[in-house]
Amino acid sequence: MTEAESLEVIALYNVNVASYLAIFISVTFAYLTVAYFQGRALTDFQVRVASGLYVLWSGLLALGVYENTVAWELMAREHETILSSMSVYGSGVLHIPLAIVLVVSILVSLYFMHDVRRE
Numbered sequence: 366m367t368e369a370e371s372l373e374v375i376a377l378y379n380v381n382v383a384s385y386l387a388i389f390i391s392v393t394f395a396y397l398t399v400a401y402f403q404g405r406a407l408t409d410f411q412v413r414v415a416s417g418l419y420v421l422w423s424g425l426l427a428l429g430v431y432e433n434t435v436a437w438e439l440m441a442r443e444h445e446t447i448l449s450s451m452s453v454y455g456s457g458v459l460h461i462p463l464a465i466v467l468v469v470s471i472l473v474s475l476y477f478m479h480d481v482r483r484e
Contacts, residue, residue, distance in 0.1 A: 371444035378437035385429035389467065392423050396474055404481035412482065416475060423474075427467040434460040 366374075396419040399407075407415070438457045441448050 366444055368444075368446050371440065371446050372448070375437055375440050375446070375448065378433050378440060381433040382430055382437065385426050385433065389423055389426040389430065389470075392419065392426065393470060393474055396423075397477060400474070400478040400481050404478055405484070407482075412478065416478060419474065420471060423467075423471050427464070427471065430467060431460055431464050434463055 396415070399415060404412070438460060442457050
């Protein structure tokens with residue numbers, strides 16, 4: 366595989382990561398909006414359903430972000446390109462803090478719903 370082809374595949378993985386991340390942010394914002402404006406008015410069943418769907422969808426989206434980031438890092442590591450010399454692209458550990466941020470975002474969102482309902 367030439368360097369140009371490798372860079373194109375890496376760019377496609379980056380597009381996938383950006384797409385999954387954008388949808389993750391949209392789903393999280395929607396959940397937080399519902400929690401803030403309607404959290405107290407929801408029944409326990411409605412909260413469980415909304416929270417369950419949120420965890421399911423945001424978890425799948427976070428997994429998509431993680432998997433595409435790992436694939437992008439493996440591609441960058443296995444095929445020498447100009448990106449290999451850059452600290453962020455060449456390190457191969459970007460998926461770790463990204464996964465932590467996504468999981469913490471899900472947990473904080475769930476706590477936000479719990480906190481709104483407790484008041």
